[in-house]
Amino acid sequence: MSKYLILIALLGVSGWAIKHSFEMEAERDMAIESFTIYSKNTQQEAIKANKALAKLGAGFQAARDIEATEMEVFARHDLPKLLEEKPRLIVPRINRAYHRLFNSIEATTRRPATISTAAAP
Numbered sequence: 001m002s003k004y005l006i007l008i009a010l011l012g013v014s015g016w017a018i019k020h021s022f023e024m025e026a027e028r029d030m031a032i033e034s035f036t037i038y039s040k041n042t043q044q045e046a047i048k049a050n051k052a053l054a055k056l057g058a059g060f061q062a063a064r065d066i067e068a069t070e071m072e073v074f075a076r077h078d079l080p081k082l083l084e085e086k087p088r089l090i091v092p093r094i095n096r097a098y099h100r101l102f103n104s105i106e107a108t109t110r111r112p113a114t115i116s117t118a119a120a121p
Contacts, residue, residue, distance in 0.1 A: 083090045 079090070
């Protein structure tokens with residue numbers, strides 16, 4: 001009779017161990033699936049961030065190219081000499097450029113409340 005009790009106890013413990021191992025395997029599979037989804041999302045976000053950085057870098061390089069071109073134009077021209085020789089041609093251009101620059105700075109640094117009231121008719 002004690003042999004049967006020991007056998008029943010061993011079967012019970014073995015059944016519990018098998019059930020527990022299946023539960024652990026299911027939890028592990030869920031963790032692996034969760035990690036896989038997380039890593040795919042992280043990888044996609046990294047790809048998006050790299051594309052945005054590449055676009056930003058291209059814009060920065062374009063701005064640097066424009067700046068270099070404009071600096072070459074200023075280097076080729078002697079503005080004081082041109083101003084002496086052709087004041088009616090140069091002065092209006094300088095004034096327009098000054099006003100464009102001033103208006104751009106003013107629009108950039110304007111307070112948001114000022115912008116909304118200025119835009120209203």
